Amino acid sequence: VSAQQFSALTEVLFRFLTEPKEVERFLTQLSDFATVNKISLGPLKNIVKSILLVPNGALKRNLSSEQVRADFIALGLSEEKASYFAEQWKANSPTLTRLAVGQTLMINQLIDMEWKFGVTAGSSELEKVGSIFLQLKLVVKKGSQVENVYVELTLPQFYSFLHEMERVKTSLESFS
Amino acid sequence: QLVSALHNLTRHVVYRGLTRAEDILALFPENFHQNLKNLLTKIILENISAWRNEAQTSQISLPRLVDMDWRVDIKTSSDSISRMAVPTCLLQLKIQEDVALCGNGPVVSALTVELSKETLDTMLEGLGRIRDQLSAVANK
Numbered sequence A: 001v002s003a004q005q006f007s008a009l010t011e012v013l014f015r016f017l018t019e020p021k022e023v024e025r026f027l028t029q030l031s032d033f034a035t036v037n038k039i040s041l042g043p044l045k046n047i048v049k050s051i052l053l054v055p056n057g058a059l060k061r062n063l064s065s066e067q068v069r070a071d072f073i074a075l076g077l078s079e080e081k082a083s084y085f086a087e088q089w090k091a092n093s094p095t096l097t098r099l100a101v102g103q104t105l106m107i108n109q110l111i112d113m114e115w116k117f118g119v120t121a122g123s124s125e126l127e128k129v130g131s132i133f134l135q136l137k138l139v140v141k142k143g144s145q146v147e148n149v150y151v152e153l154t155l156p157q158f159y160s161f162l163h164e165m166e167r168v169k170t171s172l173e174s175f176s
Numbered sequence B: 001q002l003v004s005a006l007h008n009l010t011r012h013v014v015y016r017g018l019t020r021a022e023d024i025l026a027l028f029p030e031n032f033h034q035n036l037k038n039l040l041t042k043i044i045l046e047n048i049s050a051w052r053n054e055a056q057t058s059q060i061s062l063p064r065l066v067d068m069d070w071r072v073d074i075k076t077s078s079d080s081i082s083r084m085a086v087p088t089c090l091l092q093l094k095i096q097e098d099v100a101l102c103g104n105g106p107v108v109s110a111l112t113v114e115l116s117k118e119t120l121d122t123m124l125e126g127l128g129r130i131r132d133q134l135s136a137v138a139n140k
Helices: A003-018 A023-036 A041-060 A065-074 A079-102 A155-175 B002-016 B021-025 B034-057 B117-139
Strands: A109-120 A131-142 A145-153 B064-075 B086-096 B108-115
Touching: A003 A023, A003 A041, A003 A079, A023 A041, A041 A065, A041 A079, A065 A079, A109 B108, A109 B117, A131 A155, A131 B108, A131 B117, A145 A155, A145 B064, A145 B086, A155 B064, A155 B086, A155 B117, B002 B034, B021 B034, B086 B117, B108 B117
Parallel strands: none
Antiparallel strands: A109 A131, A131 A145, B064 B086, B086 B108
16 A cells, blocks of 8 residues: 555544544545555455554553554554554544543433523412512433423522532633 | 301402501401401411412422532543543432422422533523523513
8 A cells, every 4th residue: 555545544534533423424435445546345444444443442541642653563554654644643632532522421411401581470379479480491311312301490599500500610610 | 167268368368469457457347346357457467478478489380499519520531531631510400399289298309410511601601691681671
């Protein structure tokens, strides 16, 4: 595999790694690559599979680009190509790390919040009320299902909720 | 019969939101005993705000927030990446189901939600907008 072909292949690989949902596009690009360079698709796929293992393992173990390069050389790749790959790895690692963090387990993740507030005008017990209420709808992801939670708050509760959330934000920021 | 009549009287006063002695006195029939009328009015007036508050808290509503707690964790490692330092927030809301439905045994459930920093920022934006809308309404 020439240097040029290798860099084209690396590009395809990294584009897939940074957008793991684009599986079809990746497969199309791979078969295009195979046809253009007159390599059969089967062996190419196998090679790609083993190459892909390296960045995934590297992420899990937080390897530096040096170590990635060393891994590739150990796998039998020429020094030039290994360095090129390691360079690409370094350039892409922020995106890849962010993706891995994004995949990390989250419990009951809050996805969305809607609200409305209004005035209670009257009830069966009080003819004229005039008290303000705030209704929040929280959309929570529980496993693979989405659950809607409806909560009502009084105004004082709302203000202390806002106050507490601002404290959380300060706390989160001091740890970033 | 007496208790029932008294109950109706107090309910009516609370419902109408009568706060002046004259209005309550006007409810009694003409030949009602004067001192008793005044005594009853006095007692009703003393209790009226407590009764109104209780009626408000026990009216039908969506589930209500009764308490909230939070903690901030730092995620240091996971199965997809072995070293990181990502802060995340766990928020626990204690929610009480509709009081009117539960009678004397209110059902309180706890919902724990996880928020990333981005989610929290978006939430704060939303809460800030609520606050602005509330003060706009209050200043009208």
